[in-house]
Amino acid sequence: MEISVVGVGAVFLAVLLIVVLNWISGQRDKCVQQRAKSTLLQYLHQFLPHSSSPSLPGPPSFFLIGNMMELTHDHLPIHLTNLAQRYGKIYRLKCGNTTMVVLNSSEVIREALVKKWSDFAGRPVSYTGNIVSGGGHTISLGDYNEEWKAHRRLVHSALQRCYQQSLHNVIERQALHLRKVLIDYQGRAVDLSEDFTVAASNVITTLAFGKEYDKSSAELQQLHSCLNEIVALWGSSWISALDSFPLLRKLPNPVFSRLLKEVARRDEIITKHLNDYKSQDIENKDAITGSLLRGLDKHHNTENEELLTDLHVHMATVDLLIGGTETTAAWLNWTVAFLLHRPEVQTRVYEELCTVLEGRYPKYSDRHRLPVLRALISEVLRLRPVAPLAVPHRAIRDSRSAQLQQRENSVC
Numbered sequence: 309m310e311i312s313v314v315g316v317g318a319v320f321l322a323v324l325l326i327v328v329l330n331w332i333s334g335q336r337d338k339c340v341q342q343r344a345k346s347t348l349l350q351y352l353h354q355f356l357p358h359s360s361s362p363s364l365p366g367p368p369s370f371f372l373i374g375n376m377m378e379l380t381h382d383h384l385p386i387h388l389t390n391l392a393q394r395y396g397k398i399y400r401l402k403c404g405n406t407t408m409v410v411l412n413s414s415e416v417i418r419e420a421l422v423k424k425w426s427d428f429a430g431r432p433v434s435y436t437g438n439i440v441s442g443g444g445h446t447i448s449l450g451d452y453n454e455e456w457k458a459h460r461r462l463v464h465s466a467l468q469r470c471y472q473q474s475l476h477n478v479i480e481r482q483a484l485h486l487r488k489v490l491i492d493y494q495g496r497a498v499d500l501s502e503d504f505t506v507a508a509s510n511v512i513t514t515l516a517f518g519k520e521y522d523k524s525s526a527e528l529q530q531l532h533s534c535l536n537e538i539v540a541l542w543g544s545s546w547i548s549a550l551d552s553f554p555l556l557r558k559l560p561n562p563v564f565s566r567l568l569k570e571v572a573r574r575d576e577i578i579t580k581h582l583n584d585y586k587s588q589d590i591e592n593k594d595a596i597t598g599s600l601l602r603g604l605d606k607h608h609n610t611e612n613e614e615l616l617t618d619l620h621v622h623m624a625t626v627d628l629l630i631g632g633t634e635t636t637a638a639w640l641n642w643t644v645a646f647l648l649h650r651p652e653v654q655t656r657v658y659e660e661l662c663t664v665l666e667g668r669y670p671k672y673s674d675r676h677r678l679p680v681l682r683a684l685i686s687e688v689l690r691l692r693p694v695a696p697l698a699v700p701h702r703a704i705r706d707s708r709s710a711q712l713q714q715r716e717n718s719v720c
């Protein structure tokens with residue numbers, strides 16, 4: 309009898325939650341952009357030891373849903389900044405039994421991520437995060453441990469090698485192609501977002517699979533629709549609720565089923581590309597895949613067992629594709645928008661490029677001699693941050709700096 313009361317209670321709570329989540333979902337569907345932003349928040353849904361949260365200020369939280377409603381605002385980063393004016397530069401938000409710590413000033417963020425970076429080197433582990441990251445095997449979502457460190461070293465050294473050998477040529481080729489596309493528009497009013505996505509994506513796919521695509525390519529469209537769908541679905545309340553309320557995992561959830569389908573599609577596409585890469589007779593020197601595969605053997609744990617496998621190359625490819633495409637494309641979109649409104653800045657950048665480069669195309673090493681261009685890049689990222697909520701970190705030990713008194717496992 310007692311069990312059935314608990315069971316009925318649990319079902320009731322689950323139904324109540326579904327109603328609430330449905331409403332939250334409705335709010336979210338009002339704005340597609342909001343879904344992308346909340347994706348970043350999704351990372352934050354982690355368990356904070358209850359002993360460490362009462363000392364932090366934060367908005368009043370409601371039974372069961374905690375502060376989930378705060379996360380449904382259309383302009384989430386602005387809303388979180390507004391909350392900081394009421395609750396201070398470090399405050400907490402609760403979602404069910406999940407608590408997140410929001411840092412709201414460059415000073416405390418620098419303290420956590422630069423000065424005390426080793427205290428906050430971890431990433432929160434979550435049920436849905438594990439699903440999209442192949443069990444936490446991406447660099448962006450993986451937690452801090454020997455395997456993650458080896459994985460990160462492998463990718464960084466492959467990128468470093470690629471930077472020395474071919475990165476400049478790959479980027480220059482795409483930049484020149486983009487220039488031609490823009491000239492061909494002959495001053496017509498156009499939406500450039502797709503062209504920017506294709507250019508940024510071609511740099512990454514050349515690095516990852518040694519392949520580049522036309523804007524009309526079905527393969528490219530399929531890859532992007534799949535990756536964008538995963539990012540958007542993962543930001544949905546239907547998915548993030550599964551991290552905070554494990555009971556909901558037992559119920560049918562069509563949005564979650566779609567996420568699983570898209571993750572499977574993504575893995576199928578990347579597996580095919582990696583297999584094609586492995587079976588080619590002549591190695592493509594532009595791709596970093598060769599360096600990644602060769603580097604696997606060098607990484608062993610203390611028992612001399614293999615620490616990294618093909619799965620790590622697969623998930624590094626996912627990291628590069630998701631991390632490197634829409635970020636760059638969004639920045640290009642905003643830069644063009646701002647420059648259209650500020651022609652005098654356009655002129656200053658153009659004059660600097662003409663004077664410093666004397667007619668040749670820029671190289672990465674020229675950046676120190678191009679202060680106006682660098683200021684433009686930083687200013688656009690400041691005004692329209694591509695990842696305004698960044699990627700959350702988890703304290704791997706108690707942190708006792710003057711500003712941040714965070715317990716192990718707190719997430720910021």
Ligand code: HEM
Pocket residue numbers: 421447448460627628631632633635636639694695698699700
């Ligand atoms: C405007 C451009 C970009 C922005 C704003 C951006 C933003 C970020 C942020 C906020 C993080 C989290 C850092 C942290 O938690 O400490 C990150 C990590 C990462 N990004 Fe980017 N990113 C950009 C471009 C790229 C590109 C072009 C690539 C790939 C070539 C890339 C690949 C990655 C990877 C692999 C990580 C995880 C790195 C690690 O933990 O070592 N990103 N990025």
